[in-house]
Amino acid sequence: MAFNNINPIAIDLFCGAGGLSLGLEQSNITVPLGVEINAIAAQTYTNNLNGNVLQDDIRNITGHEILEQLNLQVGELFLLAGCPPCQTFSSLQKDDVTKLMETYDWADKIVSVSPSYWADIPGQFKVFIDRCTPWCNTHEPHAKLSSGKKGYTIALRTGPSMPECERIISNIEHFYGHLEIEPCGKLGLCGVEYKEDLENRLEEIKDFCNLIKEQ
Numbered sequence: 001m002a003f004n005n006i007n008p009i010a011i012d013l014f015c016g017a018g019g020l021s022l023g024l025e026q027s028n029i030t031v032p033l034g035v036e037i038n039a040i041a042a043q044t045y046t047n048n049l050n051g052n053v054l055q056d057d058i059r060n061i062t063g064h065e066i067l068e069q070l071n072l073q074v075g076e077l078f079l080l081a082g083c084p085p086c087q088t089f090s091s092l093q094k095d096d097v098t099k100l101m102e103t104y105d106w107a108d109k110i111v112s113v114s115p116s117y118w119a120d121i122p123g124q125f126k127v128f129i130d131r132c133t134p135w136c137n138t139h140e141p142h143a144k145l146s147s148g149k150k151g152y153t154i155a156l157r158t159g160p161s162m163p164e165c166e167r168i169i170s171n172i173e174h175f176y177g178h179l180e181i182e183p184c185g186k187l188g189l190c191g192v193e194y195k196e197d198l199e200n201r202l203e204e205i206k207d208f209c210n211l212i213k214e215q
Contacts, residue, residue, distance in 0.1 A: 008078035116157030136178035156189040
């Protein structure tokens, strides 16, 4: 990207580890300053990029302070970039995910039951998985459930295709893995549209419940 007769300068708010700043620099936009509250992310930014990081809560910083630090006048800043944290880490909604995770932490065995929605887990379940990210080992630091938990999965669908149930089970067991819950059993139920459809599967369901009970 070319800029005529100007030296474009940007400030990266919520800069994290510096992904956006790197892209801006590669587009010939100078990023002399990032603002980040997380110490580990700020250190990563410092290690990998030439710009400086102001480690602080953005609410404690004024625009005047930033301009003064960079020796800029009002109107000289080319871009103020800001990518606030996603809802996983900064949730505005009031939900009960913390209470649910306290229940997970209390339990020795966890059973997840999911219907099929277009051959995959439904959106509500995906939102729950997303909200559990702070407890997952996909990043550091993260909250952590107590060890030794066992996870079980039941997938059900109206159609006859077992591979779709297996896909759902695989997704949930992948979720278990990031919570460091050991997958210990699974059950796929096809051709289930009404509760009456389960009558001829009762023995199979009872066997699965006994498996959970005995392990």
